[in-house]
Amino acid sequence: TSGDGSTNGSDSNGSATGGAGREGNTTGNTTATVGSAKTGGTLTVATYASFTGEDTAGAWLKSAFEKRHSNATVEFQVPENGVNQFVQRAQQGAPIDADLYVGLNTSELVRVRRQLDSPLFRSSGTVDGTDAIKQTLDVDPRGRAIPYDTGYITLVYDGTKVDEPRSFDALTKPRYANELITENAQQSDPGRAFLLWTVLAKGEDGYLDYWRDLLDNGVRVLADWEPAYQAFTDGEAPMVVSYSTDQVYYHDSKAQLRRHQVGFLDGQGYANPEAMAAFADAENPDLAREFMSFVLTDRAQSEIAVRNVQFPAVKGVSPGREFEKYAKEPPNPVTMSYDDLAGSVGGWVEDWSRLVASS
Amino acid sequence: MAAVSERGPADTNPTGVELDDVTVRFGDVAALRDVSLAVEDGEFFTLVGPSGCGKTTTLRAIAGFETPATGAVRIGGREMGGVPPEDRNVGVVFQNYALFPHLSVRENVGYGLRFHDPPGEVTTRERVDDLLSLVDMADMAERDPDALSGGQQQRVALARALAPGPDVLLLDEPLSALDARLRERLRVTLKAIQRDLEITTIYVTHDQAEALAVSDRVAVVNDGRIEQVDTPERVYREPASRFVAEFVGDNNRFEAEITGTDPPRASVDGLDVTLPNASDVSAGRPVTLCVRPEAIRVTDGDVGSSGAAATTMTATVESREFLGDAYRLHCRWNDRSVLVKTGGRRPPEGTVRLAFDTDDVQVLTDE
Amino acid sequence: MAAVSERGPADTNPTGVELDDVTVRFGDVAALRDVSLAVEDGEFFTLVGPSGCGKTTTLRAIAGFETPATGAVRIGGREMGGVPPEDRNVGVVFQNYALFPHLSVRENVGYGLRFHDPPGEVTTRERVDDLLSLVDMADMAERDPDALSGGQQQRVALARALAPGPDVLLLDEPLSALDARLRERLRVTLKAIQRDLEITTIYVTHDQAEALAVSDRVAVVNDGRIEQVDTPERVYREPASRFVAEFVGDNNRFEAEITGTDPPRASVDGLDVTLPNASDVSAGRPVTLCVRPEAIRVTDGDVGSSGAAATTMTATVESREFLGDAYRLHCRWNDRSVLVKTGGRRPPEGTVRLAFDTDDVQVLTDE
Amino acid sequence: MARRAERLALPVGVVATFAILLVVFYYPVGSVLVAAVVRGGRLTLGPLADVLGDPFYTGMLAGTVRDPFGVPAGLGGWVRAGFPSVEFGLFGFTAWQAALSTVASVLVGLPGAYLLARYEFVGRRTLRSLTIVPFVLPSIMVAVGFLAMFGRNGLLNDLLSIVGLGPVGGVLFTLKAVVLAHAFYNAPLVTRLVTTAWESVDARRVESARSLGASRLRAFRDVVLPELVPAVLTAALLTFVFTFLSFPIVLALGGLQLATVEVWLYARVQDLALGEAATLGTIETVLSLSLTYLYLRYEARQVRSRGTTTLSRHRLSIGWRTLRDPVRVGLFAYGIVVVILFVGPLASMVVESLTGSGGLTTANYAFLARQQAATAVGTIRPLPAVRNSLLFGLGTLLLAVPMGVVVSVLAARGGRGSRIAETLMSAPLAVSGVVVGLGMLQTLVFGTTVAGHRLVASGPVAIVLAHAVAAYPFVSRNVTPALSGIDSRLLDSARSLGASRLRVLVDVELPLVAAAVLAGAAFAFAISIGEFDSTVLLSQGVNTYTMPVALERYIGNRSVGPSLGPATAMGTVLLLVTAASFLVIDRLGGRWQP
């Protein structure tokens, strides 16, 4: 069919490559000693598109890791439909030709688990640095997936048009009628995060009622983060569900900063950590483990944070002054754990989407 | 049957057609050059001429499908410049039929009645049925044009053009795909309709017998120009030009020199030919003598019944064609080919004597 | 010129065409029913018949465009079932010309030479030029068919069919859009080419004079069946059926009763008519007598030159048509209409005496 | 020998076409859809009945599926209740918006066909070539253009406020925006198909009608229109099917509130609920194929015979009188609509690519240059994307045109049963893109085990094959009507002159329908240029990405900030390359064009 060029798969929409804020590369720990240089060979890393290419976290990781492991090569693989590709391969008995997957979120882990009888990912074993990971980001009770960064979903609003909406309840007030754009939880990460956040805030029994009110108040549910944010930028609505790192891009101009205010509802922000895991069938599990350890080093953490415009997963890493100044962390980060989601997330999304579509 | 009549110009000319110095161009090609014609109201007027001479173009200019580069077309005295085809009340049968492929035969014929009441006190359906029987197509009314033979298509096209009772009927070889029998029947019908309804009819045909038989007047067209406009008999017997003499009917042409004026006489390769008294000739002038093949008699030896008035020559029969009612003989006389038409059961062979009367000689002075 | 000849069957028949009990159906309509024909190698064979009788269908079956429901087509003795049209080496001129609109005149004519070498030792270009001059279209070689008149298109179609030197030439009214002069010229050319190249030619025409003049043999088709196959003269003079008698040429038909057998004679409305000696009749049988219009003489009063052998009647001239070389008189005798063809300058009028000879009477026993 | 080859060419073409279809279409799609009726290895209609019986999907009709015998009572109740408004669920809404979009596309497209077919003006051919450009634009770019054009602060409102008219708000995120965007994509389709048909109407027939008393308008209605209707219906059918299966543009401009079935289907695939996805896909496919079949039946019954003389064009500009001629003034007004609806969003996208948060900027193009110069693996460079797009486009054109023509020949001269064959052969138009993508992934990318070997298909050849399969129905939809309009005596003439069936096709039929073949070729090229789903699936490694793939990758790139700037820059490149290509295609192929 014609022209539906953006039917892209499960893009990790929030995560972005980025050279913005590069000047803030005040590196933390440059002398980390990670593993030994003994393990070698080729490490095939499956990930999402914007993790690779010029100026990306992936590109930096590759060259830094290869520098350290002189006989190792990192190759990236970008399956269009993300981790689903490997689930389907496993279901169909097709070979899985990657060692490591980078860019998993909690919902995806739930889906992987639900779809497959035998595990797709192996237990990570002892990976150096896991101890330092922030507690709230622990996505996988079984210890396969290791978070390496996180974003916080929150509202971004135009301070010249509206006052900060401080709570979920405020959003259903006439004051904010027709002023919020969010994303489709069926396919968009921030959209789904926002939905889950409302489930947390309003409870499993109350969230649909809350959404009914939101819909009555004129909320718009667009496909993805990009059109939603574009609509926000073009002034279609003064509030959009987005990331708390938004101001990093706009600190050059006071006027722009005012148009990009971050509003934490009820003092919260929904953490959406990204994780990595080695495949059960990995040919080079040792190298994968070493790569994961490397990702958790302070140096790598701050590089990833700056380049991905996401917060580090490891405690105590400072990605630079500018980043720290403009990337806002919510006072109360919230998120749904793996166990919260398992068995429920599908139903929530389905009920929610039926509600929206029937409205 | 069609009697030849010479019509004078009518006082009122409600549906006469006039062309005034009409020129039609296709790019560089001038298909018509300064054509002037006056077709009387109710007249049956025929255009004949060689292929490509501009007959179709003339009809198209009258119907309003070609815009003359110069000159004017008038119908019923009204200037037609700017009048669209549908307001000219002109029925047209195209050379290629141009039936509507998505309509049945019946719908094709009835099409014009969507815009005109059927003439007379009949319903549309009756009118269509009448016309279909007229052209012998009543039993194919529900067919699609695609499923008809060439002649059948042509008949439908004719019925379609007649249906709305046009003031002027333009027929571009409407019978060319029909056999003689049917053609004659339709021609008679056409003529009857035309006379009944006083439809001014302009007819294009390449069948000269037909043109002569059916027309009130005939225009002979050559290379975009009118050569002669006259009654059939005059066109046949008193051609205005060498072209007409040659084009209409078979003819024998002899280059000759005038040798005397009282009585006028000429010499063809030494043969002395007496000319009709009325001939306007002066001695020494080169002229062309024309003798129609049917005016030449084959007389196995003697001079023939008309006696002294006749010119005779001895020729050999080279070949013959059977025409049904006659034979056409291709004879050779003095290295010239002479065409003779003769009836009878057994055509003559070998050496024959040919004779023709003085009155049958047409004299054309070279332009 | 075309001499009539009666060809016997050739021993070898390399390009003869045979139809064996061929039936062609369009849905429910049987356009041909059990048609059998044998056209000899090199023969000029003509199909005549009323519009819609199946002439075109016959040609299409021979060319391979229609698949007979039953029966077989053979060319050169070879069964053609399953042989595609392009392998039959048959040249076709369609009733609607069917020129390729996207090719110039030259390219149209040259098209078949893409698949065949030109006959003789000439290049394709020469061959095309030759054929274009043959049909008088040399100066329009670069035009598009759209910019040609109907007759010009037909000439191109003819040249195109001739170009590859086909074994069999199928011509569907190839001259119908041409004026008499050109038609005759092309007919003669066609005949000459045909005789030179010995191309078996099957010709469809509605012009009976043409059919009679040009053909070795004529087949009269009626309603999908063959009525008679014979030489032109036999078809004209000894029609096998009432249909043929009526269809080919003008004819007068009288229902009569045999009143005697030695000599054979019949009575038409009380008029005693002596019949030719050979007539196969028995007394009391109803028969039809046919007399050609040209066989009837107008004799202002006396019985006429042939004396006692002739039958005479008194009639009135009701109308007349000018045919150029003759008049056709529509006379009335005893409430019957009688057609008479007569030459001369002044057609007779009023009451006339008509006479015809015994030998000119054709006797048709009712089937 | 050569003759033998010629004789075999058509049958071989048919077999090859079918083989390609089998490998890159029927088998992949079948492998997905089979899940709709097979559960746990057993045939079942349960899942289908579940969906059809769910009021969310089918509204009122759900009851008839669950309880067919309750229908009379239900109807009675409805009548007694005074005909309350009826909901037809997700399917109902999807069909409704598709119907509206179809009507809008036809309304917008028809005047364009009239203008292009009947008027002569400077730039007509160029305009005709460019009509196809909207077709290739990724929906995200259309969304950007629409936002910038019709948004609250959009260009249209700016212009309106200049002339003193108030802002028209509230177009976006409504059904209107979706319908307009669908018209943006599909009206050019209407225009192109109808223009081609219009150009082959026989002038003599129109003249006959006129001489019988029909006015220009009546002659149009009675003679021209019947010959246009099949083309209009073809375009309407295609538009309906496309918009029925539409998905990203609906969400981007309308939102989930206006969701279509395809949105649900996609969510199911995302969630790996492939059985349910197959169920939805099967219902969609059955609906659109039935429609296609009905249409083809209708089309085959239309008699079409092309005349030898075509209608001549009027001059568009007739001096000062132009302004007094209502038709020409109407066309002028139409021109304004076209500028707003088509040029507006496209221009807006270009403007967007040249603006940043601080006004005019070349940053987005600098971004493209940076990508081009980059060394890191995995970088998507613009120039290879352009090159790949053009190569695949060309390859698709070269493959899809013969495939389409082969199918057209079958359809135009085929006998009994050919409607069903034609319908099946048209299926690539009628199956959800998501389903096709999924099928390709599972069969071609993952590979299929044949006789112990795992066969994997990917890379340029697979991409071109996939594009060709998506594109060839456009060729045959253009060519079939034109072919069946050719006077069969022309074909007979050629054959009697010695041409084989293939040569007749090449020498006579194709040149005569060159305009249609060209139109089809342009579509094929456009489909390939704009194609995303299968391209991205079948691109293995980084060497086979195309312009839309690059564009999509740049969407996620925020090195110029969280804007779509880099993507719009790439979109502009896509626009320019495409426009230039179409001009070239039409010029090269346009030698026979009227």
Ligand SMILES: Nc1ncnc2c1ncn2[C@@H]1O[C@H](COP(=O)(O)OP(=O)(O)OP(=O)(O)O)[C@@H](O)[C@H]1O
């Ligand atoms: N559309 C056209 N473009 C260029 N020339 C044309 C066009 N139509 C006709 N002609 C030329 O104009 C001349 C007159 O054509 P027209 O059709 O009037 O001839 P015609 O007398 O009807 O001939 P025919 O008896 O063969 O039908 C011809 O030489 C023809 O080639």
Ligand SMILES: Nc1ncnc2c1ncn2[C@@H]1O[C@H](COP(=O)(O)OP(=O)(O)OP(=O)(O)O)[C@@H](O)[C@H]1O
């Ligand atoms: N495609 C068709 N479908 C149905 N009937 C047809 C078809 N083609 C021809 N016919 C019918 O078959 C019969 C014979 O047609 P054919 O074309 O052979 O006639 P013809 O002798 O060539 O007539 P004409 O002199 O009028 O061209 C006609 O009655 C015609 O209506």
Ligand SMILES: [Mg+2]
């Ligand atoms: Mg003509």
Ligand SMILES: [Mg+2]
């Ligand atoms: Mg015929």
